[in-house]
Amino acid sequence: MTIQGNGQFDLNDGKERETDYWYKFYFYDKKKDEIIFTWTRPAGQNTTTFAFVSIKKGLDLRQWKDINDDLGFFENKKIKKHFEETILKKIKENLDNNQSMGQGAAHNSTLPKRRGDVLL
Numbered sequence: 001m002t003i004q005g006n007g008q009f010d011l012n013d014g015k016e017r018e019t020d021y022w023y024k025f026y027f028y029d030k031k032k033d034e035i036i037f038t039w040t041r042p043a044g045q046n047t048t049t050f051a052f053v054s055i056k057k058g059l060d061l062r063q064w065k066d067i068n069d070d071l072g073f074f075e076n077k078k079i080k081k082h083f084e085e086t087i088l089k090k091i092k093e094n095l096d097n098n099q100s101m102g103q104g105a106a107h108n109s110t111l112p113k114r115r116g117d118v119l120l
Contacts (some may be wrong), residue, residue, distance in 0.1 A: 011035070011061075028089055033058055036083065052083050052092070 011026040027036040035056050043049040054064040065071055071079065 029086065032082075035059070036087070037064065038087075050088075052080065052088075055079060 013023075013025045014025055022039040022041050025038045025040070026047075027038070028034070029036065036052065037054045037056075038050060038052050040048050040050050052067050054066045056062075056064045067080065068076060
């Protein structure tokens with residue numbers, strides 16, 4: 001990733017420090033040339049909160065737009081639907097496959113109204 005005039009940087013998935021509560025993930029959609037920022041955190045013994053936090057066009061790291069805050073109603077709805085279809089659906093399928101093979105815990109998935117959080 002680049003910041004115009006300031007060099008190149010990596011967007012690393014994971015925790016910044018071992019004691020961090022949030023685990024960060026970045027997804028890049030080549031077709032739309034967009035970076036999607038998400039995080040997870042524990043929300044109980046068998047539940048994880050998965051948050052769709054922000055999105056940005058292109059590879060320049062400026063001008064992130066926060067989901068549910070910086071976008072209009074219809075644009076926000078369209079972006080969240082695309083996120084559900086391209087990323088969240090695959091995560092759910094993976095969890096279901098792991099569960100059926102006895103490798104993972106059951107998951108509860110909903111789309112709460114605030115800041116794109118999803119419980120898995």
